[in-house]
Amino acid sequence: MRKPTLMDVAAKAGVSYATADRVLNQRGGVAAKSVQRVSDAIELLGYKRDVSAANLARGRTYDFVFFIPSQAGAFFDELRAAVRREAHARLSERITVTLKKIPAFDAERLADALENCVDSKITGVCLVAINSPRVRTAVNALRAKGVIVLTLVADMQVGSRDAYIGLDNRAAGQTAGRLMSLAHRNGGVVLPIAGNLDAVDHADRYAGFLDVLPKTVTVLPIVQSADRPDDVENAVRNAMITYPKLGGIYSIGAGHSGLLAALSGRTKMRPIVILHDLVAHVRTALTDGLVDAVIDQKPDHQIALALDAMKSLSDGDQLPVGFGTIVPSLYLQDNLPPASTGGPTESPTL
Amino acid sequence: MRKPTLMDVAAKAGVSYATADRVLNQRGGVAAKSVQRVSDAIELLGYKRDVSAANLARGRTYDFVFFIPSQAGAFFDELRAAVRREAHARLSERITVTLKKIPAFDAERLADALENCVDSKITGVCLVAINSPRVRTAVNALRAKGVIVLTLVADMQVGSRDAYIGLDNRAAGQTAGRLMSLAHRNGGVVLPIAGNLDAVDHADRYAGFLDVLPKTVTVLPIVQSADRPDDVENAVRNAMITYPKLGGIYSIGAGHSGLLAALSGRTKMRPIVILHDLVAHVRTALTDGLVDAVIDQKPDHQIALALDAMKSLSDGDQLPVGFGTIVPSLYLQDNLPPASTGGPTESPTL
DNA sequence: ACCAAAATGATAGGCGTCAATCATTTTGTT
DNA sequence: AACAAAATGATTGACGCCTATCATTTTGGT
Numbered sequence: 001m002r003k004p005t006l007m008d009v010a011a012k013a014g015v016s017y018a019t020a021d022r023v024l025n026q027r028g029g030v031a032a033k034s035v036q037r038v039s040d041a042i043e044l045l046g047y048k049r050d051v052s053a054a055n056l057a058r059g060r061t062y063d064f065v066f067f068i069p070s071q072a073g074a075f076f077d078e079l080r081a082a083v084r085r086e087a088h089a090r091l092s093e094r095i096t097v098t099l100k101k102i103p104a105f106d107a108e109r110l111a112d113a114l115e116n117c118v119d120s121k122i123t124g125v126c127l128v129a130i131n132s133p134r135v136r137t138a139v140n141a142l143r144a145k146g147v148i149v150l151t152l153v154a155d156m157q158v159g160s161r162d163a164y165i166g167l168d169n170r171a172a173g174q175t176a177g178r179l180m181s182l183a184h185r186n187g188g189v190v191l192p193i194a195g196n197l198d199a200v201d202h203a204d205r206y207a208g209f210l211d212v213l214p215k216t217v218t219v220l221p222i223v224q225s226a227d228r229p230d231d232v233e234n235a236v237r238n239a240m241i242t243y244p245k246l247g248g249i250y251s252i253g254a255g256h257s258g259l260l261a262a263l264s265g266r267t268k269m270r271p272i273v274i275l276h277d278l279v280a281h282v283r284t285a286l287t288d289g290l291v292d293a294v295i296d297q298k299p300d301h302q303i304a305l306a307l308d309a310m311k312s313l314s315d316g317d318q319l320p321v322g323f324g325t326i327v328p329s330l331y332l333q334d335n336l337p338p339a340s341t342g343g344p345t346e347s348p349t350l
Numbered sequence: 351m352r353k354p355t356l357m358d359v360a361a362k363a364g365v366s367y368a369t370a371d372r373v374l375n376q377r378g379g380v381a382a383k384s385v386q387r388v389s390d391a392i393e394l395l396g397y398k399r400d401v402s403a404a405n406l407a408r409g410r411t412y413d414f415v416f417f418i419p420s421q422a423g424a425f426f427d428e429l430r431a432a433v434r435r436e437a438h439a440r441l442s443e444r445i446t447v448t449l450k451k452i453p454a455f456d457a458e459r460l461a462d463a464l465e466n467c468v469d470s471k472i473t474g475v476c477l478v479a480i481n482s483p484r485v486r487t488a489v490n491a492l493r494a495k496g497v498i499v500l501t502l503v504a505d506m507q508v509g510s511r512d513a514y515i516g517l518d519n520r521a522a523g524q525t526a527g528r529l530m531s532l533a534h535r536n537g538g539v540v541l542p543i544a545g546n547l548d549a550v551d552h553a554d555r556y557a558g559f560l561d562v563l564p565k566t567v568t569v570l571p572i573v574q575s576a577d578r579p580d581d582v583e584n585a586v587r588n589a590m591i592t593y594p595k596l597g598g599i600y601s602i603g604a605g606h607s608g609l610l611a612a613l614s615g616r617t618k619m620r621p622i623v624i625l626h627d628l629v630a631h632v633r634t635a636l637t638d639g640l641v642d643a644v645i646d647q648k649p650d651h652q653i654a655l656a657l658d659a660m661k662s663l664s665d666g667d668q669l670p671v672g673f674g675t676i677v678p679s680l681y682l683q684d685n686l687p688p689a690s691t692g693g694p695t696e697s698p699t700l
Numbered sequence: 701a702c703c704a705a706a707a708t709g710a711t712a713g714g715c716g717t718c719a720a721t722c723a724t725t726t727t728g729t730t
Numbered sequence: 731a732a733c734a735a736a737a738t739g740a741t742t743g744a745c746g747c748c749t750a751t752c753a754t755t756t757t758g759g760t
């Protein structure tokens with residue numbers, strides 16, 4: 001038997017379609033016992049509203065806007081590519097996605113962009129947050145208009161946005177530390193390198209890293225490189241000279257090219273190297289055996305989650321607890337996910 | 351401006367709705383130049399057919415059936431749970447999923463079940479394949495009727511099914527080997543344990559494991575346990591006595607309880623332990639520090655992929671190359687995914 | 701230029717739901 | 731019992747597309 005429709009429900013409940021509809025959509029003005037009968041009928045028949053038909057009737061469309069910084073470094077490029085892919089894939093589901101590029105670290109421009117879309121008919125926005133009064137104000141204005149606001153990768157104050165989707169940086173650092181421990185069961189010396197410990201994400205990763213390292217492992221003073229490749233390169237070269245038995249390097253932030261430069265040519269007897277984010281040149285380095293492990297925050301997954309969340313929230317659903325916390329992926333040379341295809345593939349059928 | 355409809359396309363192309371429809375759905379009987387004009391208009395407007403509306407009009411529903419063995423061991427339980435979750439989540443997308451339990455390793459029962467659904471109106475089936483003539487015949491009969499057939503976890507002859515979704519066992523073994531290598535940079539002794547090397551999945555994992563281990567690591571003769579916990583326990587105990595410096599254990603198959611029993615109480619100075627499939631008690635063991643790493647084949651992901659694939663294929667789309675190959679996930683204690691909720695959660699709104 | 705064949709136009713009913721209107725019946729109150 | 735308020739029934743036109751039918755126009759061949 002085919003899926004039951006609301007007509008079937010109404011018949012089963014012994015009420016008219018109109019009443020069943022009033023119950024289903026909570027329009028009010030229905031006697032308690034009728035509500036009960038309709039609910040029972042829904043339960044009994046296993047009725048599930050056909051959301052496609054509903055959205056069609058409602059003329060519902062989902063218009064989402066992503067604000068992603070044009071920051072140097074490949075990670076945000078990956079994120080943007082992921083947005084484009086997902087957007088393309090969901091075009092036929094009444095979902096429209098616009099991607100806006102914001103100059104890196106530019107709170108004013110971000111605020112401008114947010115303010116610009118206050119009066120357009122937007123369902124939800126998703127931004128890499130920057131902490132600034134104007135940004136907060138703009139976000140509040142949007143939410144006051146019923147627009148769903150999500151933060152991605154970088155959060156802002158809890159309560160000022162509808163949800164946050166981002167890496168569990170502590171867990172990421174712990175994962176790195178755990179792997180480093182496995183490789184140093186008899187102790188050893190390791191070097192952590194961060195961009196800037198004032199950034200919460202780097203600080204969290206570092207804390208997680210220290211969490212799990214046993215006392216038998218000596219942790220050198222952390223290098224803060226401001227993610228500048230040259231500084232990273234110098235720090236690594238110096239460390240390898242000063243501590244010939246350097247057993248591991250954990251690169252917490254970016255500036256990978258300097259690290260790779262310092263390591264190049266040393267595929268044998270080099271420290272264990274763990275770093276973050278499987279961007280193209282990191283993938284190459286891993287494949288080539290220049291580094292050992294990559295901790296990834298799955299940008300594709302984050303974008304997919306963001307879209308799902310915005311859709312659910314704008315439909316009035318609640319998100320499950322713990323939603324949005326991205327558990328880090330651990331990649332060695334052999335379990336790399338397939339490289340994402342360049343652009344959205346041309347689909348043969350429309 | 352809102353999303354263009356087929357009406358807009360027709361207007362833009364300067365033809366009637368009927369002609370635009372004939373082009374879109376390839377009904378034939380359209381002059382080449384009209385086809386061109388419509389195609390151009392589609393391109394120009396960025397028209398994308400609203401598949402929900404289309405499916406609604408067509409009365410299209412997707413009826414899928416999963417045949418999953420009731421095999422001992424928690425893995426297939428997880429797989430079944432994943433089917434139920436996904437099925438529930440997609441109920442409102444005109445997708446119906448039926449889950450059938452097949453006695454483990456029972457090719458005849460599987461064939462029975464497959465034959466039983468030949469004449470029902472099923473869109474696609476997904477089975478954990480067993481190699482048997484009757485199964486092959488039943489599958490062929492289904493495919494002859496236009497039913498999509500997918501294999502899951504265990505494959506059958508290429509060409510006899512539409513797609514296979516399953517773990518890249520070689521990569522899984524390599525990942526285990528790579529991790530083992532990292533933990534044995536100065537050499538060591540490791541013990542592999544498999545259920546049965548005649549099973550291709552176990553053999554592939556073993557081969558992958560050996561692939562990447564350096565010569566400095568000594569691999570003890572592999573134990574074949576037939577996945578019997580007692581045998582595993584004895585083998586591990588013996589190995590730990592015979593080789594006091596045993597540095598690692600790679601458990602390729604099941605029979606984990608025996609392994610855990612042999613290890614219990616030895617959280618300090620025990621071999622590195624790597625095993626497969628993050629089922630409940632393995633998760634506990636990992637959290638408790640009884641084992642070090644788990645290689646997982648992501649049953650949830652496999653089910654989601656299977657549903658996507660069956661839907662695409664039954665819509666006449668092609669699958670991208672490499673589709674269905676599951677890259678293993680590597681879990682340490684700190685990057686465990688959240689435990690899946692017991693059943694489908696009650697949704698507040700219908 | 702004639703005629704059949706091919707191409708195109710016009711239109712209708714339906715898919716399951718939403719949102720709205722209006723008519724009718726059932727309550728509860730005094 | 732009378733009456734307003736509340737509840738219910740009945741119906742309708744979208745939404746974007748599919749499928750079908752029938753009428754009309756254009757084309758190609760001779």
